[in-house]
Amino acid sequence: MKAKKIIIFGESQLASLAHFYFKHDSPHEVVAFTVDRKYLKNDTFEELPLIAFEDIAEKYPPSDFFMFLPISFKEMNHLRRRKFEEAKEKGYTCVSYVSSKATTWPDLKIGENCFVFEDNTIQPFTTIGDNCILWSGNHIGHHTVIGNHVFITSHVVISGACVIADHCFFGVNSTIRDETVIAEATLVGMGANIIKDTEAFAIYLGPKPFKYHKESMDLDSLSHKSKG
Incomplete structure (x- = not known):
């Protein structure tokens, strides 16, 4: 796998975890972090530059850098989807x-x-x-x-x-x-x-065990859609 220079989106625990994993378990190099301008409170994070997302393509062009967006499940993953799509619109390829x-x-x-x-x-x-x-x-x-x-x-x-x-x-x-x-x-x-x-869009909560009407040795198949 060819080494890539990566920008990580976020200033969160997930962003810290991503930085740690890439540093210790990949050939890639994390070079900067980015957040939306309204959340930008510091100049650095994890001792690396922290840049407004609105300006990131100017300072770290997508022709030379890749992006990784480790964002939580907020809004049933729609927040992560929006930021991923915004990064793609800026021209970035995202690493996994x-x-x-x-x-x-x-x-x-x-x-x-x-x-x-x-x-x-x-x-x-x-x-x-x-x-x-x-x-x-x-x-x-x-x-x-x-x-x-x-x-x-x-x-x-x-x-x-x-x-x-x-x-x-x-x-x-x-x-x-x-x-x-x-x-x-x-x-x-x-x-x-x-x-x-x-x-x-449904929510399923908690296990609901029940006693089935047959005995286990009477079952022809353990699959509910195909035999086998």
Whole structure:
């Protein structure tokens, strides 16, 4: 991977984390930080220049520099989407960070501005879109397709062959059954178990275990959509 000079958007804990990971676990060099002018209170952050986002292209032109925007899930990831699109409009290519301590395979397809922390297991035939954050310790099953602007917290299990639409959020320890479609802007709360397709913009909170009417040895298949 060719080393790139990177500008990080933000003056937050996430920005500090991004700086740390790029410094210690990538060939890239962070050269500056940027925030919107109305939030600009200092000249430096992490001992590097802190520049108004409105002026960044003049001082660090997109022909020579790349950008990374580690922004939280605020507004169901729409804030991160807006800033990502603004960076693209300025002409920047956004880099992605995938931890060397994550388990991935050579066929992984991943978009721009993704932040994949340590201890993620991403199985073969998985696709991840643009502008997604996968915090540490998740399992992403084979043949799963993750859309754009998605935030997956920690210790989330997304089983095989799931489809995750744009703007979704997954709370800690949530679990998604195999072959499930998670619709646009679904919020899956901490510890929730999703066993069927969701509705767009819906919120799902808490596990709801129940005793099934059959015994376990009577089941022909453990998949809810295909045999096997």
